[in-house]
Amino acid sequence: METDSSYNLTSTAAPVANIQRPTNTHKYMNTISLIILCLVFLFGTVGNGLVIYVTGFRMKRTVNSIWFLNLALADFLFTSFLIFLIISLAKDYHWPFGWFMCKLSSVIAIGNMFASVFFLTAISVDRCLCTWVVVWSQNHRTVRKAQLICVCIWLASLACSIPYGHSRCVYSRKNFTVCALSLKANKLALTHFQFFMGFLIPMLAITGSYVAIGMRMRRFNRAKSRKSLRIIIAIILAFVVCWVPYHVHKYIEAYGNKDKIVTIRRFLGPLSSNLTTVNSCLNPLLYVFMCDEFIKKLKQSLFHVLETALAEDYLSFATNNSRSNISRLFRRSESGSSNKKNETSATIAETFTQVPTGCGMPSIRPQVREEDNKIVNGQNAVSGSWPWQVSLQESGFHFCGGSLINQNWVVTAGHCRVTPGRHHVVLGEHDHQSNAEQIQVISIARAITHPYYNGQNWVNFNNDVTLLRLASPARMSSRVSPCVWQP
The missing domain is CATH 1.20.1070.10 (Rhodopsin 7-helix transmembrane proteins)
Structure with missing residues (x-):
């Protein structure tokens, strides 16, 4: 045959x-x-x-x-x-x-x-x-x-x-x-x-x-x-x-x-x-x-x-090395009187008054350089030492960071341009490649960007701040807790 x-x-x-x-x-x-x-x-x-x-x-x-x-x-x-x-x-x-x-x-x-x-x-x-x-x-x-x-x-x-x-x-x-x-x-x-x-x-x-x-x-x-x-x-x-x-x-x-x-x-x-x-x-x-x-x-x-x-x-199709290009501290709002500005200021004030006591105290001491009290560049953070740090992601991709204020609110930069329904907040994550961490993925219900933020001005970052209202409360733990706000 x-x-x-x-x-x-x-x-x-x-x-x-x-x-x-x-x-x-x-x-x-x-x-x-x-x-x-x-x-x-x-x-x-x-x-x-x-x-x-x-x-x-x-x-x-x-x-x-x-x-x-x-x-x-x-x-x-x-x-x-x-x-x-x-x-x-x-x-x-x-x-x-x-x-x-x-x-x-x-x-x-x-x-x-x-x-x-x-x-x-x-x-x-x-x-x-x-x-x-x-x-x-x-x-x-x-x-x-x-x-x-x-x-x-x-x-x-x-x-x-x-x-x-x-x-x-x-x-x-x-x-x-x-x-x-x-x-x-x-x-x-x-x-x-x-x-x-x-x-x-x-x-x-x-x-x-x-x-x-x-x-x-x-x-x-x-x-x-x-x-x-x-x-x-x-x-x-x-x-x-x-x-x-x-x-x-x-x-x-x-x-x-x-x-x-x-x-x-x-x-x-x-x-x-x-x-x-x-x-x-x-x-x-x-x-x-x-x-x-x-x-x-x-x-x-x-x-x-x-x-x-x-x-x-x-x-995994998400990355753990992506970082926001720019991170800025909150700056005082410029003086002025507008209804939109007053509404935003009232929201910020109400949010900060709801911060629970004991916040900003991580359960694990971070590794810092004693002479200038700064994080050493290139040194890995200790897991759990920054429990208020959150990751803003779209379809599993990290594109910006933020800080947890309380169980309902997160503060991030205005230039992150967060869109509710499209972006999500990930809490409790230290290593993006690990499956052992109990992370929380929460949708965003509302994004409030400072009314005087000029998104086209990359030289002057005044008012570069956005508040994010979570769709559901974050569950507090040793790895998820709010930060101390410094005005």
């Missing part, structure tokens, strides 16, 4: 009536395939096994760790079952494992393709939601829901792969047995279903998600934000590169001229099949090599490298 596709566990090609042993050309290509499969089996099982160990047993359970744990599990199952194909290749495609393993191996191979693209789709949509609907994500993006989605993905992948396993059969002649697609199987229908459900539709969803993320990121121009996308984008690109040749080969096989198909199978068949297996061992490498501080991590233990590279903070 024509061997390349017929023996491939992910193939939809049907065997011809007469089974023939591989030719010399086929044997040459099969030798190359055997070497590649052995390397994929070795690195895929070890690499994905380490990812499963780190994400499943050593890391804190987060939404992203759940995604990558299940993605690694799908790849681990696939690479583990490659041992059967390796043995078959070593025997010139003779299949000695019987009909059950023929069907099961095909289910695992096709199921891995569906599971991988479904998990990548879930990751992309999840990132898009985190970028566009921050408050909703903070309230609804939970580990339990991620686990439930993963269960649904596994069930869907199994359901999609069962028809392919059902269509696989073993054919024997003169003590030579092959595992191939049944002659009764609808080859074209299986090819269409695999392409649309396992590639085209999910990739459209993935592309749409990242286009939406890119549109949002263009408004902020954060270098760190762009870098944080590289891991997932690299994984998606690896999937595309590894699977596009396979689907092209399948359609050429379905619609092409029979004489040309034989030549194509000899070269494109093994190449496309090998690329699909390589994809399953790339992900663990991408997790590490796409890390910004890879050189530093090489000096650490392997487990710590993987644990750090796979942590939620490397997949």
Whole structure:
């Protein structure tokens, strides 16, 4: 028979009536395939096994760790079952494992393709939601829901792969047995279903998600934000590169001229099949090599490298290094009598009279330079030492800072140009890349900018102040408390 596709566990090609042993050309290509499969089996099982160990047993359970744990599990199952194909290749495609393993191996191979693209789709949509609907994500993006989605993905992948396993059969002649697609199987229908459900539709969803993320990121121009996308984008690109040749080969096989198909199978068949297996061992490498501080991590233990590279903070689309370009102290308002000014002054006075006693006393002493009582430039602040500091964010991106006056009010700069309904206040956050902190994300109900603030004057910043009324009261704690106001 024509061997390349017929023996491939992910193939939809049907065997011809007469089974023939591989030719010399086929044997040459099969030798190359055997070497590649052995390397994929070795690195895929070890690499994905380490990812499963780190994400499943050593890391804190987060939404992203759940995604990558299940993605690694799908790849681990696939690479583990490659041992059967390796043995078959070593025997010139003779299949000695019987009909059950023929069907099961095909289910695992096709199921891995569906599971991988479904998990990548879930990751992309999840990132898009985190970028566009921050408050909703903070309230609804939970580990339990991620686990439930993963269960649904596994069930869907199994359901999609069962028809392919059902269509696989073993054919024997003169003590030579092959595992191939049944002659009764609808080859074209299986090819269409695999392409649309396992590639085209999910990739459209993935592309749409990242286009939406890119549109949002263009408004902020954060270098760190762009870098944080590289891991997932690299994984998606690896999937595309590894699977596009396979689907092209399948359609050429379905619609092409029979004489040309034989030549194509000899070269494109093994190449496309090998690329699909390589994809399953790339992900663990991408997790590490796409890390910004890879050189530093090489000096650490392997487990710590993987644990750090796979942590939620490397997949966050918000930055912890963004700072407001200008910070100014409140200055006394210019004298004048206008109703708008009097209203603002009354609001400020009322706000400050509501400041609780004991405010401005952090529970943790900040690190300062004793000679001039100033914060040392470049020195990290002690967590919890500035509990009144808040972050003003849009879709997860920090763009300005502010100080908590009391549980209902925040003061910030007028040049921050805060817009209620669009921007949010984040309290209790020290490390933007940490998931252990109990942060509060509160919407802004009202923004009151000083009526005499001249937003066009970047030389004279008189009256550069805005009061923000929170939509809901902030919960006071050791990490969230008001500041002392200095007029």
